[in-house]
Amino acid sequence: MLLPLQAEATLVIRPYLATLSLSEFCAIMTCGYASVSGGIIGTLISLGAPSNHLVTAAVISAPAALAIAKIIMPEITKVDFSDQTSLSLKGMSR
Numbered sequence: 001m002l003l004p005l006q007a008e009a010t011l012v013i014r015p016y017l018a019t020l021s022l023s024e025f026c027a028i029m030t031c032g033y034a035s036v037s038g039g040i041i042g043t044l045i046s047l048g049a050p051s052n053h054l055v056t057a058a059v060i061s062a063p064a065a066l067a068i069a070k071i072i073m074p075e076i077t078k079v080d081f082s083d084q085t086s087l088s089l090k091g092m093s094r
Contacts, residue, residue: 021077027069034065
């Protein structure tokens with residue numbers, strides 16, 4: 001939610017970019033451009049903007065952007081979740 005579409009956010013999702021469908025890629029781009037970074041929120045608060053309004057807008061923008069992205073480009077391809085090994089946390093043993 002607070003990761004704007006900047007270098008930091010793209011580095012986080014880089015391993016998954018090759019396997020994304022067009023709908024998922026559209027959702028990532030839409031949510032990235034709709035979000036506000038924590039640094040920008042802090043700057044706006046220091047300039048006098050009401051903090052409760054900024055935090056509310058940041059929280060509301062994430063699900064709203066995802067809903068708009070899925071309306072614009074719905075998922076029409078079958079998503080393959082068979083490779084779940086990449087989702088496990090390293091260092092976690094049972």
